Amino acid sequence: MKVLVIGGIAGGPSFATRLRRINEDANIILFERGSQISVASCALPYYLGGVIKDRSAVIERTPEILKQKNNIDVRIFNEVTAIHPDTKSVDVKNLRTGETYSEDYDDLLIATGASPTVPNIKGLEDADNAFVLRSMDSADKIKHFLDTQHPKHVTILGAGSIGIETAEAFVRNGIDVTIVEQSAHVAAPFDPEITDIVAEELHKHGVHVILNQSFTEVQYHGHQVVLSDGSSHPTDMLFIGTGVKPNSEIAAAAGITLSDDNHIIIDHHLQTNLPDVYAIGDVVETTSLITGLPTPSLLSSAANRQGHLLADMLSGNPFETEYKGFIGAGVSKFFDLTASYVGYTEQSLKQLGITNYQTVFITPFDHAYFYPNADRVNLKLIYENKTGKILGGQAVGRNGIDKRIGQLSAAITGNLTAFDLPQLEIPYSPPYSATRDVLNIAGYIAINQQTNQYETVKVSDIPADDLTSATFLDIKEPGKSTTGSITPTLNIPLSQLRDRITEIPKDKKVYITFRKGIGPYNASTILAGKGYQVAMITE
Ligand SMILES: Cc1cc2nc3c(=O)[nH]c(=O)nc-3n(C[C@H](O)[C@H](O)[C@H](O)COP(=O)(O)OP(=O)(O)OC[C@H]3O[C@@H](n4cnc5c(N)ncnc54)[C@H](O)[C@@H]3O)c2cc1C
Numbered sequence: 001m002k003v004l005v006i007g008g009i010a011g012g013p014s015f016a017t018r019l020r021r022i023n024e025d026a027n028i029i030l031f032e033r034g035s036q037i038s039v040a041s042c043a044l045p046y047y048l049g050g051v052i053k054d055r056s057a058v059i060e061r062t063p064e065i066l067k068q069k070n071n072i073d074v075r076i077f078n079e080v081t082a083i084h085p086d087t088k089s090v091d092v093k094n095l096r097t098g099e100t101y102s103e104d105y106d107d108l109l110i111a112t113g114a115s116p117t118v119p120n121i122k123g124l125e126d127a128d129n130a131f132v133l134r135s136m137d138s139a140d141k142i143k144h145f146l147d148t149q150h151p152k153h154v155t156i157l158g159a160g161s162i163g164i165e166t167a168e169a170f171v172r173n174g175i176d177v178t179i180v181e182q183s184a185h186v187a188a189p190f191d192p193e194i195t196d197i198v199a200e201e202l203h204k205h206g207v208h209v210i211l212n213q214s215f216t217e218v219q220y221h222g223h224q225v226v227l228s229d230g231s232s233h234p235t236d237m238l239f240i241g242t243g244v245k246p247n248s249e250i251a252a253a254a255g256i257t258l259s260d261d262n263h264i265i266i267d268h269h270l271q272t273n274l275p276d277v278y279a280i281g282d283v284v285e286t287t288s289l290i291t292g293l294p295t296p297s298l299l300s301s302a303a304n305r306q307g308h309l310l311a312d313m314l315s316g317n318p319f320e321t322e323y324k325g326f327i328g329a330g331v332s333k334f335f336d337l338t339a340s341y342v343g344y345t346e347q348s349l350k351q352l353g354i355t356n357y358q359t360v361f362i363t364p365f366d367h368a369y370f371y372p373n374a375d376r377v378n379l380k381l382i383y384e385n386k387t388g389k390i391l392g393g394q395a396v397g398r399n400g401i402d403k404r405i406g407q408l409s410a411a412i413t414g415n416l417t418a419f420d421l422p423q424l425e426i427p428y429s430p431p432y433s434a435t436r437d438v439l440n441i442a443g444y445i446a447i448n449q450q451t452n453q454y455e456t457v458k459v460s461d462i463p464a465d466d467l468t469s470a471t472f473l474d475i476k477e478p479g480k481s482t483t484g485s486i487t488p489t490l491n492i493p494l495s496q497l498r499d500r501i502t503e504i505p506k507d508k509k510v511y512i513t514f515r516k517g518i519g520p521y522n523a524s525t526i527l528a529g530k531g532y533q534v535a536m537i538t539e
Pocket of ligand 1: 011033042043115134135247282283300
């Protein structure tokens with residue numbers, strides 16, 4: 001069995017090493033056009049920020065180790081330039097010597113990943129201070145620039161997770177950072193309930209954020225950017241974090257079917273439309289485990305697990321017979337906050353035309369409030385109306401964020417519904433959680449929503465008539481400040497609500513204005529129990 005692997009960072013080495021462990025006789029050759037294999041790409045911002053000091057720690061395996069430990073023939077600086085399905089062979093160019101040669105295969109894996117997109121901006125090609133981050137080589141270039149040029153200011157285009165993680169690295173280097181983002185929010189793919197909190201964190205750490213703007217021109221060899229509103233901003237350095245595009249050119253030329261956005265389409269056996277040709281990782285389009293709809297799978301954990309699974313499937317492992325689909329579970333450190341997501345956001349559902357869903361937004365403490373350092377978990381759950389099928393979840397906060405989203409991801413994998421969440425038995429002790437923990441509460445609220453005890457509504461969904469005629473009740477206690485974006489029409493502290501309930505007109509709908517915690521929920525149940533039509537604003 002001769003197996004060729006194209007791509008040596010995440011998916012490729014994961015596949016090759018697993019295959020070796022179950023097949024000692026296979027001839028495995030791995031081609032990588034870059035200078036390194038098995039780079040922990042996700043760690044690069046932490047290396048640049050000085051959190052990880054040792055460069056070699058970011059390179060998990062070298063070609064020599066893969067040869068010595070796993071008997072894999074690793075060829076760095078070797079680029080596969082063509083795939084010939086008719087002869088089951090590939091053309092390869094040795095980038096150091098210029099030599100070209102062919103290699104035949106029984107099975108071929110394409111794990112060529114993705115490359116950063118660089119928008120076509122006038123003057124950007126003349127900038128000698130503009131960088132992207134994807135590989136160790138790109139990280140080395142940034143590090144060299146920081147160490148030799150000592151920039152005082154950097155302008156980042158794109159406020160996605162790589163833009164923000166790299167912003168933190170620059171701040172740790174003492175550099176003043178401005179992020180320019182074309183949309184109205186930072187931290188895509190999160191929804192606004194989460195991104196507003198991330199934006200505050202950026203502000204707190206001195207990062208300037210300019211929303212709804214892009215670069216229209218780069219001037220003076222990268223030392224000034226012009227934005228869509230015509231304003232000019234001097235800078236010492238540019239960083240482009242505007243997303244990635246799949247490396248699928250050689251696949252397309254070989255007749256492999258691609259999606260509209262150039263990802264390789266694979267089936268549940270991770271196979272392309274060509275016999276014995278497989279693909280995994282950032283280069284593929286697979287299907288969503290949640291909706292069955294096509295989706296790219298742009299995450300390191302997905303690439304690694306797909307590689308392991310493919311080796312097992314090719315070896316006939318009876319427990320690993322197909323790839324069930326991609327959920328999409330990510331987590332990012334944004335300064336002192338953790339933000340994590342699983343599945344679909346509300347924005348992505350809207351883009352797909354899916355509207356039959358409900359959202360729950362809760363802000364309970366991450367552990368018992370009476371134990372020191374309790375902090376809020378701001379969690380949004382999205383589920384399908386009536387069935388309770390979990391479509392996605394997002395959370396942001398300081399403690400226990402990835403734990404809750406990990407639990408939700410496991411619930412999705414196990415096909416649990418939002419109505420099953422109250423039954424999740426979550427380990428409890430005051431330093432760690434609450435007796436009814438975050439996902440239990442989210443499940444209770446989903447059930448309440450479906451049994452119509454009270455409504456939950458976002459400010460943007462309040463009917464225009466209600467904005468002028470309804471009662472907007474603030475339940476803040478004396479001395480506390482009003483929260484949320486709606487100006488209340490009435491304030492009755494929750495502790496006095498039962499005694500003063502007659503002050504609230506019964507012929508008008510009552511909206512409980514937004515507050516963190518369980519207070520609005522308690523107020524809603526009191527009012528609903530007395531026959532009021534009540535809705536709780538979740539902002
Ligand atoms: C800064 C940063 C932070 C990230 N953080 C996270 C995170 O926290 N969590 C997470 O899950 N994901 C994260 N990611 C994404 C993650 O790195 C990718 O999902 C993952 O690396 C994809 O693995 P892959 O094997 O599919 O492709 P890649 O890692 O892109 O590797 C593909 C390799 O194939 C090589 N190649 C391409 N074409 C050829 C060819 N023709 N011949 C030979 N070689 C070729 C390329 O040079 C490349 O080295 C991050 C990415 C970056 C850049």
